[in-house]
Amino acid sequence: MSKLNKKVEYALMALKHFAEGDDTTVSAKDIAEATHAPAEVTARVLQTLSSHGILKAEYGLHGGYRLVKDLAKVSVYELMNIVDGSTGLAKCLSDKECDLLKNCTILTPVENLNKKVQDFYKSISIEEVFHV
Amino acid sequence: MSKLNKKVEYALMALKHFAEGDDTTVSAKDIAEATHAPAEVTARVLQTLSSHGILKAEYGLHGGYRLVKDLAKVSVYELMNIVDGSTGLAKCLSDKECDLLKNCTILTPVENLNKKVQDFYKSISIEEVFHV
DNA sequence: TGAATGTACGACTAAAAAGGTCGGATTTTC
DNA sequence: GAAAATCCGACCTTTTTAGTCGTACATTCA
Numbered sequence: 001m002s003k004l005n006k007k008v009e010y011a012l013m014a015l016k017h018f019a020e021g022d023d024t025t026v027s028a029k030d031i032a033e034a035t036h037a038p039a040e041v042t043a044r045v046l047q048t049l050s051s052h053g054i055l056k057a058e059y060g061l062h063g064g065y066r067l068v069k070d071l072a073k074v075s076v077y078e079l080m081n082i083v084d085g086s087t088g089l090a091k092c093l094s095d096k097e098c099d100l101l102k103n104c105t106i107l108t109p110v111e112n113l114n115k116k117v118q119d120f121y122k123s124i125s126i127e128e129v130f131h132v
Numbered sequence: 133m134s135k136l137n138k139k140v141e142y143a144l145m146a147l148k149h150f151a152e153g154d155d156t157t158v159s160a161k162d163i164a165e166a167t168h169a170p171a172e173v174t175a176r177v178l179q180t181l182s183s184h185g186i187l188k189a190e191y192g193l194h195g196g197y198r199l200v201k202d203l204a205k206v207s208v209y210e211l212m213n214i215v216d217g218s219t220g221l222a223k224c225l226s227d228k229e230c231d232l233l234k235n236c237t238i239l240t241p242v243e244n245l246n247k248k249v250q251d252f253y254k255s256i257s258i259e260e261v262f263h264v
Numbered sequence: 265t266g267a268a269t270g271t272a273c274g275a276c277t278a279a280a281a282a283g284g285t286c287g288g289a290t291t292t293t294c
Numbered sequence: 295g296a297a298a299a300t301c302c303g304a305c306c307t308t309t310t311t312a313g314t315c316g317t318a319c320a321t322t323c324a
Contacts, residue, residue: 003220003221003223004221004222004224005282005283006282006283006284007282007283009222009238009242011237012241012242012316013236013237013238016237016238017237027298027299027300028194028300029298034237035237036284038284039285040284040285040286040323041283041285042305042318043300043301044301044302044322046300047300047301050300051301052192057162057299057300057301058292058299059290059291059292059293059298059299059301059314060290060291060292060293060294060299060300061293061294061296061297061298061299061300062292062293063291063292063298063299063300064298064299076245082314084282088135089134089135089136090135090136090141090159100269103168104145104168105148105149105166106144106145106148107143107260109144109148109261109262110136110141110144110262112259113208113256113259113263116256119251120249120252124245124248129241129244129245129294130241132239132241132244136299137309137310137311137312138312139311139312142290145275160267160270160271161269161270170312170313170314172313172314172315173312173313173314174271175272176269176272177306178271178274179271181271182271183272188272189270189272190270190271190286190319190321191269191270191271191300191320191321191322191324192269192270192322193268193269193270193322193323194270194321194323195269195270195271195310195320195321196270196271196320197271216311218290248322260284
């Protein structure tokens with residue numbers, strides 16, 4: 001329960017690579033090699049990060065990605081949200097598709113807990129995660 | 133990502149039922165009806181809670197379960213751990229079965245984040261979740 | 265003592281999510 | 295125009311989750 005999924009892990013590895021390297025653009029392929037992650041999936045993740053303004057994509061022969069956002073200003077919450085979409089501790093909080101919804105005895109408690117968890121993840125920046 | 137699973141939800145509903153009712157024993161069947169959860173699964177969850185000392189099982193014609201532990205002293209972490217076993221933010225932290233392990237560039241950061249998350253969940257009691 | 269009620273537990277099946285792959289289109293540079 | 299890169303949709307496979315079934319065991323009460 002409450003596991004980090006692969007996409008988030010790959011995103012973290014990629015960001016670490018950018019954070020530690022110089023500022024030149026790096027191709028998806030290079031990132032995949034450096035992180036030992038599958039190339040296609042890595043490409044996917046980088047695209048998503050780029051479409052959300054964390055990386056900047058550059059087309060062309062020597063294209064690739066460049067880190068354009070300060071990792072101290074990106075929270076773990078934001079990253080998880082960007083990379084695998086849904087947030088929320090329980091399905092009912094986002095999809096509203098719970099069978100119980102009408103009869104749910106713990107809706108308020110779960111909403112309550114959910115907020116605490118989100119606030120917690122919002123309080124941690126990616127930079128903080130890297131720099132122990 | 134980081135979703136509460138059904139078993140934990142059922143456990144929370146059951147505990148809420150106990151916390152709000154009087155102190156008589158309640159059968160698994162009654163809990164299932166009250167919470168609109170599948171009977172067998174509810175029974176399972178209650179058994180687990182009982183085997184970990186949160187509930188006490190009573191056999192016999194008017195048997196059932198009774199809450200025996202103060203919910204202020206049970207953390208969300210403990211509950212998640214009991215009900216669905218594994219803990220840890222990433223597989224590699226518990227199972228040690230990650231392909232990358234040797235090459236992993238984010239092991240320390242993930243361990244670091246993992247500890248923060250666990251501490252966070254340990255800091256929240258079930259009672260606190262119920263009483264907003 | 266035996267029937268009713270309930271717990272305990274393993275094996276199985278079906279549904280959903282995660283992880284990864286393939287193929288092709290678009291954009292830029294040389 | 296070819297090469298190298300980003301982009302994007304559809305698909306498949308594996309794993310996890312959720313739920314069911316069947317059976318054995320314990321206790322109470324008539």
